[in-house]
Amino acid sequence: MKRQEMLVAALQNGTVIDHIPSAKLFKVINVLHLEKMKTAVTVGFNLKSKKMGHKSIIKIADKFFTDEELNQLSVITPNVTLAIIRDYEVVEKKEVKMPEELYDIVKCANPKCITNNEPMRTHFHVLDKETGILQCHYCNKEVKVNEVKLV
Amino acid sequence: MVTIANHSKEKLLYLIKMAEEFEKHPNRKILEGKVVATLFFEPSTRTRLSFETAANRLGARVIGFADPKVTSGTKGETLKDTIMMVSNYADIIVMRHYLEGAACYASEVAPIPIVNAGDGANQHPSQTMLDLYSIYKTQGTLENLNIYMVGDLKYGRTVHSLLTAMRHFNTTFHFIAPDELAMPEYYKMYCDTNGIRYIEHKDFDANTIADADILYMTRVQRERFTDLMEYERVKDAYLLKKNMLTHAKPNMKILHPLPRVNEIEYSIDDTPFAYYFQQAHNGLFTREALICDCLGITLEDVINDKTIIL
Numbered sequence: 001m002k003r004q005e006m007l008v009a010a011l012q013n014g015t016v017i018d019h020i021p022s023a024k025l026f027k028v029i030n031v032l033h034l035e036k037m038k039t040a041v042t043v044g045f046n047l048k049s050k051k052m053g054h055k056s057i058i059k060i061a062d063k064f065f066t067d068e069e070l071n072q073l074s075v076i077t078p079n080v081t082l083a084i085i086r087d088y089e090v091v092e093k094k095e096v097k098m099p100e101e102l103y104d105i106v107k108c109a110n111p112k113c114i115t116n117n118e119p120m121r122t123h124f125h126v127l128d129k130e131t132g133i134l135q136c137h138y139c140n141k142e143v144k145v146n147e148v149k150l151v
Numbered sequence: 152m153v154t155i156a157n158h159s160k161e162k163l164l165y166l167i168k169m170a171e172e173f174e175k176h177p178n179r180k181i182l183e184g185k186v187v188a189t190l191f192f193e194p195s196t197r198t199r200l201s202f203e204t205a206a207n208r209l210g211a212r213v214i215g216f217a218d219p220k221v222t223s224g225t226k227g228e229t230l231k232d233t234i235m236m237v238s239n240y241a242d243i244i245v246m247r248h249y250l251e252g253a254a255c256y257a258s259e260v261a262p263i264p265i266v267n268a269g270d271g272a273n274q275h276p277s278q279t280m281l282d283l284y285s286i287y288k289t290q291g292t293l294e295n296l297n298i299y300m301v302g303d304l305k306y307g308r309t310v311h312s313l314l315t316a317m318r319h320f321n322t323t324f325h326f327i328a329p330d331e332l333a334m335p336e337y338y339k340m341y342c343d344t345n346g347i348r349y350i351e352h353k354d355f356d357a358n359t360i361a362d363a364d365i366l367y368m369t370r371v372q373r374e375r376f377t378d379l380m381e382y383e384r385v386k387d388a389y390l391l392k393k394n395m396l397t398h399a400k401p402n403m404k405i406l407h408p409l410p411r412v413n414e415i416e417y418s419i420d421d422t423p424f425a426y427y428f429q430q431a432h433n434g435l436f437t438r439e440a441l442i443c444d445c446l447g448i449t450l451e452d453v454i455n456d457k458t459i460i461l
Contacts, residue, residue, distance in 0.1 A: 112271050114252040118230050138252025139273055142337075 009042060011085045014061040017073075018081040022046050025056040027076045027150060031105060032069065039063060071099035075106060075145055098129045098145075106134060107149040113139035122151055152445050153254045153267045155276040155312065160319035163283060164293075165450060169440035170284050170433070172453045177436060180210035180458035181448065188241035189215035190233070191268075193249040197409065197431075198268050198277070202245045205438035210458070214241060234261045243446055264445040272308050277441055278408060279312040281434040286365055288433065289404040289426060293320040297362050301327045301355060302369035302389050302414060304334040309408045310369060314338055314347070324349040327359065329385045332375065355389055361398035366391070366424075368407040368414045391415045396424055406430050 020028055025045055034041050040061040049055035070082060074096045082094040104121040115122045115138055123137035132145030155163070187206040191199050194217060203213050214237075230248070234257045237244055244261060246254055247268040254267035254274070269275040287293050298317065300310045304326055314324065324342070326334045326349060334351070342349045352359050360366060371389055376382040391405070393416050404426040407415060411427070419425050443453060 110251060112249070112251050114230070114248075114250045114256045114270075117250050118256065120231070120256060136252065138255045139271070140252075 009059075010088055011042075011059045011061060012088055013086050014039070014059060014063055015065060016081075016083040016085060017058045017060075018055070018083065019049070019052060020056040020058065020077055020080050021052070022054050022056045024077050025058075028058065028073060028080075031072050031076060032065070034058070034060065037063065067094075067097075068099060070094065071097050072102065072105055074098045075102060075148065076150065098126055098132070100126055102126065102134065104151055106143070106145075107151050108136045108139060108141065109143050109147075109149070110136065110139050110141045113141065115139075152276055152441055153258050153265065154274045155279050156274070156315045158316070163280075163316060163319070166280060166437070166440050166444060167284055167287050169444065169450045169453055170280070170436040172450070173436040173439040174433075176456075176459045176461075177439065178208050178460040179456055180460065181443065181453070181456050182206065182209040182211035182446070183458065185211040185243070185446065186241045187211045187213050187215075187442065188237045188244045189213060189217075189268075190237060190244060190246040191215070191217050192219045192230075192253070193247050193269075194218055195247050195269065198247060201431075201434045202266075202268060202277070202438050202442075205435055205442055206245075208435070209439055209442070211242075211442075215245075230257060231260050234265075238263050243442060245442070266441055266445055272306065275308055275312060277434070277438055278309050279316050280437040280441060281430065282309065282313050282367075282406060282408075283316055284433050284437045285404075285406055285426065285430040290364055290402060293317070293322075295321050296364040297323050297325065298365045298367060299325040299327060299360055299363040300334075300367045300369070301391070302371050303332045303375065304328040304369070305332040306372070306375060307369045310334075310367065311338055313367065315341070318345045318347055322347060325352060325359075325363070326350070327352045327355050327389070329353075329388065331381065331385065332371065355391075355395075357395045357398045360395065362400070363403050364400065366403060366405045368405060368411075368427075370408075370410070370412055370414055386413065389414065391419065393418045393422070396422065399424060 042059040044057040046054050078096055080096060083090045084092040102124040106122060106124050108115045108122055113136060124134040125137060127133045127135050133142055134145055135142045189199055189202055199217055206213050238261050243264045245266040245268050248270050251271035251273035253270045254265055258265040267274055267276055290296055304310050368391060371386050373382050403424055405424050407427040409427060409431055
């Protein structure tokens with residue numbers, strides 16, 4: 001790619017999250033708590049993409065997330081591309097996998113659930129990764145992952 | 152003790168054994184020096200009296216509130232703050248709350264044990280324990296029984312908890328309910344995945360219930376119906392009449408979580424099949440067992456207890 005076409009600067013060390021649907025970009029930022037980062041974070045919003053038409057991308061310098069942190073993205077953006085960069089080279093590619101437990105990502109749909117009435121974090125068990133059935137740890141109500149509201 | 156859904160068969164039988172010990176000798180001083188807090192964020196006189204009696208008969212002292220209007224919750228205090236404050240004073244908290252999952256959350260934040268005395272439509276483990284104990288006591292076993300559940304099987308949390316707890320015991324369930332209040336698909340799937348046999352009935356008559364070991368009646372609540380005409384029809388169709396017991400097995404017992412409105416004819420009270428009042432009495436022994444178990448007192452401690460008041 002020619003230099004004048006480079007929309008986002010290359011990363012020396014860190015994590016690249018690519019192919020984020022633009023509508024989900026700010027949710028990804030929230031879930032990964034990027035607003036609290038001390039190192040450089042480059043955010044590209046509404047970039048042209050051959051695959052998706054428009055996409056968004058985040059590059060986080062000198063930050064390597066745990067699998068548990070990255071897997072929290074599975075509810076919002078299951079199909080992003082994750083690349084670990086060391087010395088300008090992609091040393092590892094990762095996929096987002098649905099974790100066993102989801103903390104403070106999903107809002108419980110039950111208005112009588114304690115999590116909707118008390119300042120506390122939500123907690124869901126992933127009952128079935130194939131069909132995406134989640135169960136509230138507190139009130140035991142079940143919800144489908146594609147119908148959830150986020151915290 | 153927030154739920155009994157996850158309890159093993161061994162644990163359930165262990166608690167039943169402990170309740171049996173308390174039935175032999177309900178008055179003791181095994182909890183002398185302990186303070187039991189009963190926090191009722193939703194009024195429930197029956198359940199509260201049962202827990203407080205259990206605590207008192209074991210020598211504990213009781214603090215708490217019966218009505219949420221008198222607590223700081225009405226001033227905007229969070230559940231966590233109330234629980235943390237009471238944890239400074241008591242050794243164990245028995246709590247009832249209108250919100251689902253409240254006891255589960257309290258057990259995560261509290262440094263002392265929590266006993267769930269009902270959280271909204273979610274769980275009511277002490278009711279389930281007393282139901283199990285009543286079944287065990289009247290049938291001599293929990294294995295291979297025919298349990299008939301009648302009335303509101305959709306919203307009745309007691310029937311759902313009992314169904315879950317009985318999965319270990321090779322039960323055959325019969326569900327008798329109108330379409331509006333039928334057993335939810337979720338629990339029927341639960342039966343299928345756990346190998347629990349069940350048969351659904353619409354008719355409620357002497358022949359349908361002739362094979363029952365346990366007839367578990369529930370209240371059909373008026374507020375569940377949008378059409379009140381429909382309520383009047385259903386209410387009468389699921390009333391247990393004395394003449395329906397003509398083919399009943401001699402060991403058959405009728406259970407009801409109470410309060411009863413008009414599900415069971417009063418003339419049945421004097422028959423040997425009626426067990427709902429003794430069932431409530433069993434709540435005392437099972438709640439004594441639950442409080443002790445949560446405080447780390449073992450079955451062995453209860454058997455070797457030197458504080459029995461004769």
